[in-house]
Amino acid sequence: MSERTERMPSPRRHPMTDSTVLSVDDLTVTVGTRNGPVRAVAGVSWQVRPGETFALVGESGSGKSMTLLAATGLAPRAATVTGRVRLLDDELTALPDDRRRKLRGRHVGFVFQDPMTSLNPVLPVGRQVTEAAEEHLGLTRRAARDRAVELLELVGIPSAAGRVDAYPHQFSGGMRQRVAIAMALACEPDLLIADEPTTALDVTTQAQIIELVADLQARLGTAVVWVTHDLGVVAGIADTVAVMYGGRIVEQGPVDAVFDTPTHPYTRALLAARPDPSRRGEDLVAIPGSPPSPLDLPPGCAFWPRCPVRADPRCEHELPPLTPVGDGHTVRTFYRGEAG
Ligand SMILES: Nc1ncnc2c1ncn2[C@@H]1O[C@H](COP(=O)(O)OP(=O)(O)OP(=O)(O)O)[C@@H](O)[C@H]1O
Numbered sequence: 001m002s003e004r005t006e007r008m009p010s011p012r013r014h015p016m017t018d019s020t021v022l023s024v025d026d027l028t029v030t031v032g033t034r035n036g037p038v039r040a041v042a043g044v045s046w047q048v049r050p051g052e053t054f055a056l057v058g059e060s061g062s063g064k065s066m067t068l069l070a071a072t073g074l075a076p077r078a079a080t081v082t083g084r085v086r087l088l089d090d091e092l093t094a095l096p097d098d099r100r101r102k103l104r105g106r107h108v109g110f111v112f113q114d115p116m117t118s119l120n121p122v123l124p125v126g127r128q129v130t131e132a133a134e135e136h137l138g139l140t141r142r143a144a145r146d147r148a149v150e151l152l153e154l155v156g157i158p159s160a161a162g163r164v165d166a167y168p169h170q171f172s173g174g175m176r177q178r179v180a181i182a183m184a185l186a187c188e189p190d191l192l193i194a195d196e197p198t199t200a201l202d203v204t205t206q207a208q209i210i211e212l213v214a215d216l217q218a219r220l221g222t223a224v225v226w227v228t229h230d231l232g233v234v235a236g237i238a239d240t241v242a243v244m245y246g247g248r249i250v251e252q253g254p255v256d257a258v259f260d261t262p263t264h265p266y267t268r269a270l271l272a273a274r275p276d277p278s279r280r281g282e283d284l285v286a287i288p289g290s291p292p293s294p295l296d297l298p299p300g301c302a303f304w305p306r307c308p309v310r311a312d313p314r315c316e317h318e319l320p321p322l323t324p325v326g327d328g329h330t331v332r333t334f335y336r337g338e339a340g
């Protein structure tokens with residue numbers, strides 16, 4: 001075996017569960033607040049397979065982060081979570097907290113919008129990158145340091161060996177996000193959850209981070225769940241996309257199908273509101289109105305108050321069922337075609 005092959009992390013195989021890495025089934029999250037219960041996520045189901053990129057999109061407050069936190073056992077204490085979540089061979093929702101924490105640490109890496117959420121400002125980056133790996137993979141301090149340099153190189157930190165003892169504040173925002181990615185990859189996770197990882201970065205750095213994750217994913221076979229507001233990012237990286245509105249998935253499917261034949265009026269509005277580089281300087285088409293308050297969700301389709309179509313009298317009072325409209329493409333609307 002060449003040195004290069006030896007040093008390169010290899011894709012992990014799960015013969016028993018080759019089909020899904022994470023499977024979320026009918027997940028509902030209700031958070032108790034001073035103003036009453038907030039139903040942040042309602043009956044959400046999706047899966048992600050090895051090497052696949054699953055994108056979760058939707059306006060602020062639509063339940064994207066809460067879906068991922070609840071799915072991985074990280075929902076706030078005040079939250080009641082129902083439904084089933086399977087991570088590889090284990091039904092996470094049936095496990096006690098400590099078992100769940102172990103599995104999460106071993107199989108799931110997280111990257112958040114603000115790298116400082118995951119980085120400790122007073123610890124050298126090298127130590128942080130492999131802290132979890134020392135525990136989960138049983139590395140010695142010496143091996144961990146070598147591994148930290150290797151991971152920092154992998155995510156494109158220049159002169160990694162000389163920077164392993166530097167502190168987060170000595171890195172730029174983009175470099176800190178690379179460190180956070182190295183940290184997330186340290187345990188060779190089967191699943192990488194990236195919640196708005198590039199939102200705080202300039203466009204060039206954003207493109208580099210996206211390319212880095214895609215490259216690592218191709219090399220390591222990692223499944224990726226990517227949360228974003230940016231449909232341009234989705235078009236560039238995702239295999240499958242789920243559009244959330246008011247805590248529910250309103251449209252889901254292969255990214256080409258959803259972009260080429262968007263069916264839900266909300267998806268259509270989102271795509272229409274997308275900045276078009278050829279129309280630079282023109283005003284964006286914003287979706288009129290604001291997202292619903294989770295304290296006061298409409299009884300029917302949550303998008304009804306803002307919907308330009310209102311295709312069916314049932315829209316206002318009846319929740320549309322999730323209906324297949326194509327191969328793996330489902331939609332939660334009564335609307336079925338051209339503007340009504
Ligand atoms: N800790 C909490 N306590 C109470 N409610 C919460 C809490 N966290 C989130 N929520 C509520 O849950 C709903 C979903 O929030 P979530 O953070 O999942 O949205 P999001 O889609 O990730 O939005 P953003 O794009 O702004 O990150 C929101 O209405 C929010 O107010």
Ligand SMILES: [Mg+2]
Pocket residue numbers: 064065066195
């Ligand atoms: Mg969020």
